Amino acid sequence: MVRWAPGSRERLQAAALEAFVERGFESVTVAEIAASVGLTERTFFRYFPDKREVLFHGQETLEAAFVDGIRDAPADASTADVLRHALRAATEWWFPEERRAFARARSGIIAQDPALLERELAKMRNLSAALGTALEERGVSPVRARLAAETATTVFHVAFGQWIATDDEKSLADIIDALLGELGDVFGPRS
Structure with missing residues (x-):
């Protein structure tokens, strides 16, 4: 069996998902899973500590992308604009169109297993x-930062659910923009 073939991680993920x-x-x-792509169980464990991590691999990278987006936002941006950025x-x-089918399948698997669902919710809390x-x-105050972070995470979660539920041409980013508009409408101007 081939132990270090190129793309082993991706092949293992695809085989596991299927x-x-x-x-x-x-x-x-x-x-x-390993045998289905011509690898050993030992090779699987070089890439993933357990089989559930096949579904959660890259969580740190995704979180870092969000945090980098906050850090890279213009210094004079409002909190809302920083989150939008x-x-x-x-x-x-992280979520180009070609990942939609994978994301949909992954979400379906997670939704059917309480332990995986708990792990997904923990991922959202960590984010x-x-x-x-x-x-x-x-420099955002702790209370405002927490409210903003929880709101952004909820918007992401709802948008992601809409994105995987449809095959329309809207990108996840476009769905997020629309939901942020909806959120503004929910609260409206102060009275």
Whole structure:
């Protein structure tokens, strides 16, 4: 068996996703995933600590993309504009159209397994905390930073759900922009 073939991580992810969709997450073993792409179980564990991490690989990179978006926003930008910048920067880079089918399948698998769903929710909590910290580093007050971070995470979560539910031509970033507009309409001007 080939141990270090190029693209092994991606092949393992694709094989795992296909097997999870066909047979369910719990029914698939690491050995089956590795064997399906001509690799060993040991090679699988070089890339992923366990089979659930196949679905969560890259979480740190995604979080970093959001945080970098906050840090790279113009210094004089409002908190709302900083978040808009971060959301657009991260989603345009991380969620191009060609990832929609993968994201849809991944979400379906996670939705069917309570432990995976709990892990996904923890990922969202971690993202929100990282956004809040990055906003505070920009000088945003702790309360405003937390509100803004929680709001941005919710907008991302809702937009992501809409993006994977449809096959229209809207990008995830465009859906986020529309939802931010909706959010502004929900609160409207102060009275």
